Amino acid sequence: MVPRPDPRQLDLFAEQVVPAFRTEPTLDTSPVRVGFIPMDEMLIEAGLGSRYSLMTGYALQDTSVPYLPRSIAFPVTLKRDRDGTPHLFVASPVYADLPYVRRVEEATGLKAISHPSASGAFWHHAVDLAADAGWExxxxxxxxxxxxxxxxxxxxxxxxxxxxxxxxxxxxxxxxxxxxxxxxxxxxxxxxxxxxxxxxxxxxxxxxxxxxxxxxxxxxxxxxxxxxxxxxxxxxxxxxxxxxxxx
Known part of the structure; x- marks a missing residue:
């Protein structure tokens, strides 16, 4: 189909040139798959993480301590940027001093840093221990x-x-x-x-x-x-x- 003349052009009878469509670069917005890469497999084999936690981005569990308080049982989270760059996040520096977090740091070669995404540990520590059996x-x-x-x-x-x-x-x-x-x-x-x-x-x-x-x-x-x-x-x-x- 012949395109209509553009009323803004000087010569209404000139041949129409259809501009080529500009194509924008396609961005890969799919989430990074975790749980199937060397670092994750190494954490699983060392007993420092589960495939479920690694795939969902949940905090890693220290199975050598009781489940409660969750602040101590789940003290560190392994997160990844869109490009796959890994990070270890904790609620505050005191959590980075826990033996389990030190082992995760040693295994991954990463340094645990304080980050707001891990601040839920503050609430878990308080709510799990504010009971007759744990207030002291x-x-x-x-x-x-x-x-x-x-x-x-x-x-x-x-x-x-x-x-x-x-x-x-x-x-x-x-x-x-x-x-x-x-x-x-x-x-x-x-x-x-x-x-x-x-x-x-x-x-x-x-x-x-x-x-x-x-x-x-x-x-x-x-x-x-x-x-x-x-x-x-x-x-x-x-x-x-x-x-x-x-x-």
Whole structure:
């Protein structure tokens, strides 16, 4: 089919020249396959990694230590750029000093560096140890987490019943976190019927006061059965009164 003349050209009867299409270079956006290259095979054979973790980019597991806390059991991640360049990522330098991470460094010839993609270890350390069976270990290993993570983890587990209010008090005292003088009155005044958080900020002291002062009945975690936290009559009466005043 003869193309129409371009109205912008000077001679409308001149022969039309169809410009050649410009072709852009094709970029290979397919993910790099891992788990089938020499470094991965070597880690698998040395017992330092599994094919699943290497293929999915998950943290490598140190099977010589207990599964919990996950921060210590899964302390380092092997990631690759699009061009296949490998990197070892940890949450902070203290993780790079773990014997397992040192062995992975030696095996790969890479240096583990701190990276935000590995920062989940901070939360895992706090949430896995903020329990009646682990709070003392948590108090002695704060270098593997942050106070913010501990504050949130303690609040969570006081409410769900994995950490007693008494032990939570001892932990916060060991950490030097000052108790609010008003016993979290402002936060507790906002309590409401809401599954899970009850509209609270669920920080450590708020949760401790909510349980100690009879606002919340903590949950209970048992073998094969979980009992969730509930509001007490005191809390429900407070919610009803507040709603009546707002109506």
């Amino acid at each position: 270990r948590l108090a002695e290993s704060l270098e593997f987490t942050t106070l913010e993570c501990v504050d949130q983890a303690v609040g969570l587990h006081v409410i769900d019943g994995e950490l007693s209010a008494a032990n939570a008090r001892l932990l916060m005292g060991r950490l030097g976190v000052q108790e609010p003088g008003d016993r979290s009155a402002a936060a507790l005044a906002r309590i409401d019927v809401n599954f899970g958080s009850f509209e609270l900020d669920t920080t450590a002291w708020t949760a401790i006061h909510a349980v100690e002062d009879g606002w919340i009945k903590p949950g209970r975690v048992g073998k094969g059965r979980t009992v969730y936290a509930t509001l007490t009559k005191k809390a429900l009466d407070h919610v009803a009164s507040r709603r009546a005043q707002a109506a």
